[in-house]
Amino acid sequence: MIEDKNPSRTSISDLGEFGLIDHLTKNFKIKHSSTVKSIGDDAAVISFENECVITTDLMVEGVHFDLSYMPLKHLGYKAVMVNLSDVYAMNATPKQITVSIAVSNRFPLEALEDLYEGIETAAKIYNIDVIGGDTTSSNKGLFISITALGHALKEDIVYRDGAQDNDLIVLSGDIGAAYLGLQVLEREKQVFKVNPQSQPDLSHYSYIIERQLKPEARKDIPELLKQLEVKPTSMIDISDGLSSEILHLCKHSKVGAVIYEEKIPLDPTVISTCEEFNMDSTTIALNGGEDYELLFTIKQEDYSKIKANPNINVIGHITQEKEVVHLITRGNTKVEITAQGWNSLHKNKEN
């Protein structure tokens, strides 16, 4: 849908690989003195005064995104966010990214310009240098591989393995919205297939759709924690859903956890849309994914420093029970959260 709407089409092959890279990155400005050499040599050069944090994500058309409702500008922005989120989850500051794309000949130059406009916007807002990458053709579809580099003092880096018994489990923002946004977009896609003239009013869903199409990485949280003088004992970002992430964290830290259903922060739109879709909001919050919030643990004595902050919520605590995670439901029932969280929880609810 995206590329067909555009009346002006320039074939990518007109530019050639080097012309294409030059064209797409011509507006990118270098912001950091640590970027010694950017695009234009065999490799980029970066100067690290402290530790280097590095993460990479590969996004595939038809697997991670559907261009029938994902505008390319948003896709570029989101592809950057996904990576920055991982850097923030290490309590580090992202400063450089590389961007590689493989693209089929169904995409005209104008489509790639939109994609790179989204990347550029993200780089501008999050103060990132785009330092290199690779551009190639694919036989089918669009692939985006981004690598992000973060800078941090060694003593500031937070891993997944530091959570200890009695630590509080804290979550930024609210969760479940990105997954529900996807459900609304999928439903509208089906409606559109049947009736291409339909003009749906999605204003009621704007929050959850924006969470799906244009998520923001929590740049503010590491900054806030520094300001509050709280160093998390462990941290991870919510890309695959709360239950999956808490299990990772417990596995690496060799601890267990208890999460309270009533403490899981949900946006009112999530609750109302769950009712409309006849879905259980806790199941969505636990298993939805793509929220890019930060999940972290802090020492009990740091509670007073964070309790007044509306951006973060304590949702449970760490236990000694190795790798076992329990949910305490509103009805005060104890349910084990397993790696197959979705199914088992769902089954429990049906039983």
Next chain:
Amino acid sequence: MIEDKNPSRTSISDLGEFGLIDHLTKNFKIKHSSTVKSIGDDAAVISFENECVITTDLMVEGVHFDLSYMPLKHLGYKAVMVNLSDVYAMNATPKQITVSIAVSNRFPLEALEDLYEGIETAAKIYNIDVIGGDTTSSNKGLFISITALGHALKEDIVYRDGAQDNDLIVLSGDIGAAYLGLQVLEREKQVFKVNPQSQPDLSHYSYIIERQLKPEARKDIPELLKQLEVKPTSMIDISDGLSSEILHLCKHSKVGAVIYEEKIPLDPTVISTCEEFNMDSTTIALNGGEDYELLFTIKQEDYSKIKANPNINVIGHITQEKEVVHLITRGNTKVEITAQGWNSLHKNKEN
């Protein structure tokens, strides 16, 4: 062809994403103290004492490789080489890589094991830590995105932009073989299609086929140059063919160049196979690509230090004529090499 020959097939989905990464990387050993944290967190952590050199390449099935004649083990090895070559071309030492793959469900686990065995072999021989990556599904084909990190003293890094008038142009090894190897493999593929029972004798072509299927990055050249106390004024690796690379180098350095046809190093197999295919060996050497040799410039006064070395050859010199590259043919004709080197040279030859 590759995956159908294997009688044992384990579906990737049996393992899940995290199980798959754990399984494929379980034999990978960390070799460098600079690798502070490897696979298993939101990001890897590296400690750089000096500058960080970073490069990334994306390889796409059907564009960069054909699995009907490229064994997956070799593909894994080559995908690493392509990246390391860029790091050596900066006169840096590669120490870490990330490996991301997108793979369709036609690949069983055993195929990915082969791919990772090639990656592991490369990492072992070239002393590299595999520190992270991403594994996802694709709707069609195999995609490999590798990012390599190199370490170097700031004063040792060699860029593309340092070549100066009268500098000598030096090339490691010989060129053209990788492209010709591809031609032989393509021909055999066509023969195989017609007669699947054919058992071709490719022993005559072993050098050029190995250059295509299992190239080596020139780890030895930066070491040799250090030993000889020669710092190149500029350097680039031969991935797209000599003419393309010398033009890049001249463009960045704002100089021109003269290359002597008789000085271009060719393996005897390249010459004999060119005769067989009725191709011009100089055209192949100039435009073939994928040789992963290093092209660099040195000051005239360093000539005595390198002249005795059989691994490197002086093939020309830098001129003042901005961005203009000439080839002096064996018949002493001056031919301009342009960005469309292949066509224009070919046309010149026909006229």
